[in-house]
Amino acid sequence: MTFNENANVGESKARRRGPRIAAAGGGVAGLGVLAVLLFNLLTGGDLSSLLGGGTAQPSDGSAVEGCQTGADANRDDTCRLSATSVVLDDFWSSVVSGYQGPGLTIVGGSAATPCGTASNATGPFYCPTDETVYIDPSFFDILQQQYGGSGGPLAQMYVLAHEYGHHIQNITGIMQQHPANGTGPTSNGVRTELQADCFAGAWVADAAEQTDAQGVHYLKEPTPDQIRQALSAAAAVGDDHIQRQAGAAVSPETWTHGSSAQRERWFTTGYQGGVEACDTFAARAGEL
Numbered sequence: 001m002t003f004n005e006n007a008n009v010g011e012s013k014a015r016r017r018g019p020r021i022a023a024a025g026g027g028v029a030g031l032g033v034l035a036v037l038l039f040n041l042l043t044g045g046d047l048s049s050l051l052g053g054g055t056a057q058p059s060d061g062s063a064v065e066g067c068q069t070g071a072d073a074n075r076d077d078t079c080r081l082s083a084t085s086v087v088l089d090d091f092w093s094s095v096v097s098g099y100q101g102p103g104l105t106i107v108g109g110s111a112a113t114p115c116g117t118a119s120n121a122t123g124p125f126y127c128p129t130d131e132t133v134y135i136d137p138s139f140f141d142i143l144q145q146q147y148g149g150s151g152g153p154l155a156q157m158y159v160l161a162h163e164y165g166h167h168i169q170n171i172t173g174i175m176q177q178h179p180a181n182g183t184g185p186t187s188n189g190v191r192t193e194l195q196a197d198c199f200a201g202a203w204v205a206d207a208a209e210q211t212d213a214q215g216v217h218y219l220k221e222p223t224p225d226q227i228r229q230a231l232s233a234a235a236a237v238g239d240d241h242i243q244r245q246a247g248a249a250v251s252p253e254t255w256t257h258g259s260s261a262q263r264e265r266w267f268t269t270g271y272q273g274g275v276e277a278c279d280t281f282a283a284r285a286g287e288l
Contacts (some may be wrong), residue, residue: 001154001207002220003070008212009083010068013101015061016078018108064106070218077137077156078106084157085133087218088164090210091203095275102167103132104160110136123237124159126166128175133163143236154204154226155233158267161203165196178281185252185259186288191280193257194266194288197234198278201270204230227271234267235260262288 003009064082066072073083081104089101105111110119111134115127118134120142126133140156169175169192180189208221235241238260240250257263269277280288 001157001204001222001226003073003080003083004217004220005069005071005074007070007073007083007216007218008068008214009070009073009079009086009218012064012067012082012086012104014064014067014082014085014104014106016064016106016108017061017111061105074153077140080153080156081106081135081137081160083218084160085164087207087210088161088203090218091206092164092168096168096172100171102126102164103130105132105134107134107136124163126163126170128166128170131167131170133160133167135160135163143233152226152229154222155229157207158200158204158230158233161200162196164203165199166192168199169195174281180256183254183256185255185262186285187255188281189256190258190262191283191288194262195278195280197258197263198266198270198280199275200230201267202273202275202278203270204267205271205274231264231267234263238263258288 064078067076067079067082070083072079074080085101085104089099092101093099105113105118107118107120110117112118113127113132113134114129115125116122118125118136120136120139123139124133124135137156140159143155143159166175174195175192178188178192180187180192183189204222204227208217208219210218212218237257239255239257240252240259243250252259258266266278266280
């Protein structure tokens, strides 16, 4: 999707953080991104604390600057994420009563969080503990180069919208009602991820309707090619695709996020049917 150049997107609360590294012996600094994600997928383990050969120490962060207009968002990935958070907050405030948006931290390199180290290797994630989304824009290069997905503007927005979906699940009690324990194509963990994909699709369908304080539409209507970008990103992070890319056998019993087909299907469900179509927990196994 493309921002209208004169849209005012300067209300974002996004912060920028980078690493302060404390030296540590050993480590797995050379471990590939696919290996990290496959380890997490197959074992449920967390290698994030080992990435970079040291321990990332928290920093206070700083406000993202120079991201005031739609033109800024169109030219720069960080500004695009910052601006997208403004549109996401507008959308969800009209859907969820008493909505309070998550924090957004743009990571450069790595950053310590209450949920582990954030980096482009661990990928974007939402941390319920501090209600913050962590994302390193360089992840989008990895999405293209190692997973074959689109790194285009709408693909980037989809990724952020997916993480916002987890925030909605957290603040509305969905996470508490349906703990993401267990693995497999019909597990609560997969249903949680597919619902976040569905929420992202619902937002994309409505995003061009959101306006700034002066009544300027933030975004232009998505083109068919841009929708394909989002679907490509969804497919690229399907559990089966990640396993194939890593040279491993496809093992549905280990899935935690859903197959490429599932992720594409639920994004489309949200795009076509809106938030009310996103009850993945009520869906029968054959409907997932």
